[in-house]
Amino acid sequence: MLKVTVIGSGNVAQHLIKAFSKADGVSIVQVYARSAESLLHLFPQQLITTDLSGLKEADIYIIAVTDNAIAEVSAQLPFKKRLVVHTSGSVSIDALNSNNRRGVFYPLQTFSKNKEVDFNNIPICLESESAEDYELLATLANSISGNIFNVTSNQRKALHVAAVFASNFTNHMYVLANEICTEHKMPFDILKPLITETAAKVKELSPLKAQTGPAIRHDSKTLEAHLEMLTNDNQRNIYKTLTQSIQAHAEKL
Amino acid sequence: MLKVTVIGSGNVAQHLIKAFSKADGVSIVQVYARSAESLLHLFPQQLITTDLSGLKEADIYIIAVTDNAIAEVSAQLPFKKRLVVHTSGSVSIDALNSNNRRGVFYPLQTFSKNKEVDFNNIPICLESESAEDYELLATLANSISGNIFNVTSNQRKALHVAAVFASNFTNHMYVLANEICTEHKMPFDILKPLITETAAKVKELSPLKAQTGPAIRHDSKTLEAHLEMLTNDNQRNIYKTLTQSIQAHAEKL
Numbered sequence: 001m002l003k004v005t006v007i008g009s010g011n012v013a014q015h016l017i018k019a020f021s022k023a024d025g026v027s028i029v030q031v032y033a034r035s036a037e038s039l040l041h042l043f044p045q046q047l048i049t050t051d052l053s054g055l056k057e058a059d060i061y062i063i064a065v066t067d068n069a070i071a072e073v074s075a076q077l078p079f080k081k082r083l084v085v086h087t088s089g090s091v092s093i094d095a096l097n098s099n100n101r102r103g104v105f106y107p108l109q110t111f112s113k114n115k116e117v118d119f120n121n122i123p124i125c126l127e128s129e130s131a132e133d134y135e136l137l138a139t140l141a142n143s144i145s146g147n148i149f150n151v152t153s154n155q156r157k158a159l160h161v162a163a164v165f166a167s168n169f170t171n172h173m174y175v176l177a178n179e180i181c182t183e184h185k186m187p188f189d190i191l192k193p194l195i196t197e198t199a200a201k202v203k204e205l206s207p208l209k210a211q212t213g214p215a216i217r218h219d220s221k222t223l224e225a226h227l228e229m230l231t232n233d234n235q236r237n238i239y240k241t242l243t244q245s246i247q248a249h250a251e252k253l
Numbered sequence: 254m255l256k257v258t259v260i261g262s263g264n265v266a267q268h269l270i271k272a273f274s275k276a277d278g279v280s281i282v283q284v285y286a287r288s289a290e291s292l293l294h295l296f297p298q299q300l301i302t303t304d305l306s307g308l309k310e311a312d313i314y315i316i317a318v319t320d321n322a323i324a325e326v327s328a329q330l331p332f333k334k335r336l337v338v339h340t341s342g343s344v345s346i347d348a349l350n351s352n353n354r355r356g357v358f359y360p361l362q363t364f365s366k367n368k369e370v371d372f373n374n375i376p377i378c379l380e381s382e383s384a385e386d387y388e389l390l391a392t393l394a395n396s397i398s399g400n401i402f403n404v405t406s407n408q409r410k411a412l413h414v415a416a417v418f419a420s421n422f423t424n425h426m427y428v429l430a431n432e433i434c435t436e437h438k439m440p441f442d443i444l445k446p447l448i449t450e451t452a453a454k455v456k457e458l459s460p461l462k463a464q465t466g467p468a469i470r471h472d473s474k475t476l477e478a479h480l481e482m483l484t485n486d487n488q489r490n491i492y493k494t495l496t497q498s499i500q501a502h503a504e505k506l
Binding site: 011021050067068078089090094099104108109110111117121122123147149151154155157158159160161163164165166167168169170171172173174175176177178179180182183185186187188191192193195196197198199200201202203206207208210211212213214215216217219221222225229230233234237238239242245247249 | 260264284295296319320321323343361362363364374375376378387400402404406408410411412413414415416417418419420421422423424425426427428429431432433434436437439443445446447448450451452453454455456459460461463464465466467468469470472474475478479482483486487490491492494495498501502
């Protein structure tokens, strides 16, 4: 039985607590949170500590806090030579205090408090300082996901940037589409099948081959009509910038 | 039995031919294509005409050609007072020649030649000049989809712009994410679960509420690190533009 301690109470911490609670071969021995209330719906109060110095022994300590707090939290841990990992896509393994054995356990997914996720398909990117620790992390990752990758700190940083495009910026496209629907008294629902299909398409086709629309067709009449429809400079600026980028990428095909 | 003629041989025309071929209560009496070869895998050669003047009688003529050709094709039809519709998101109903009864049959979806789509969930936006013609179009639309909307020409234009954001620009985010993965020797596959989940989230949450990432958290350290990772001005420009837009929209929450 792999003994795990989760440090943190945010979105990633809560999703990991849920996933490990259901996993075979893993036991969460303790969770650290600045205030216990945020976790009482998920975890028994007597196993929550609000004091880092009260942390008990575990095989792996998972620091799932905001990026800027990782170094500080890892420096406050009251033990040495244990395996301590963070869950961040953009922070180097070196940010962790070297008193302990260091690693990274980065689940590449977007987590929201009110939306359940199925960990089975979530890629987990692992990094460690030794082969032994990699084995421990792989055992832990395999208990919740079938999708494990060995990724260096530098690759992980690039992956995190790629994920910002593939997820955060994509979601912002939905925000802008929703804004346009609302302005013209149409329900956002009408766009949902299109959103689903657009995401499904790139499972089978490369994104460059999946590209459709007036930009890649150089359909100047439609492009001009669209710019006239848009009601604010932010929408127009983004429309022009992305149209140019689509056309520049099409030339590479 | 509703008799339909499809005019065109591109993506939308081919997907409509496939869908109507399987639909109950609809019969495709003829298809017009500039060259028959492009449709021989879908449709019997003897029912394909390459001459608009050879069009036979039908209840509804569906012009599924590029936007710029709609007016010209509709003006060349060798009959009057029949129901003629186009399938474009961005062209007004008025672009159709007024010799005939005019309408719009706009399936709001992204169509690629090599990717099957399920019409059942595709919203079809209808417009007509009379209630009788609307009934005909609704009957046709219901034969392939359960998702029918009455949308004016002006709303449809706005919807088409919204669809560019929700689909074309979203796909371009995937293109840029793929580019970053390739630059760092990682497979695009690693991002696919994230892409699927990002699209799935907005079925349950509003896009504004679903927004995650360093921009909305105002995580300046990560934002700076990401800009340093990016390898070209196009990526950097888009990263900055969309980060600013995300932050401006968050203030509206």
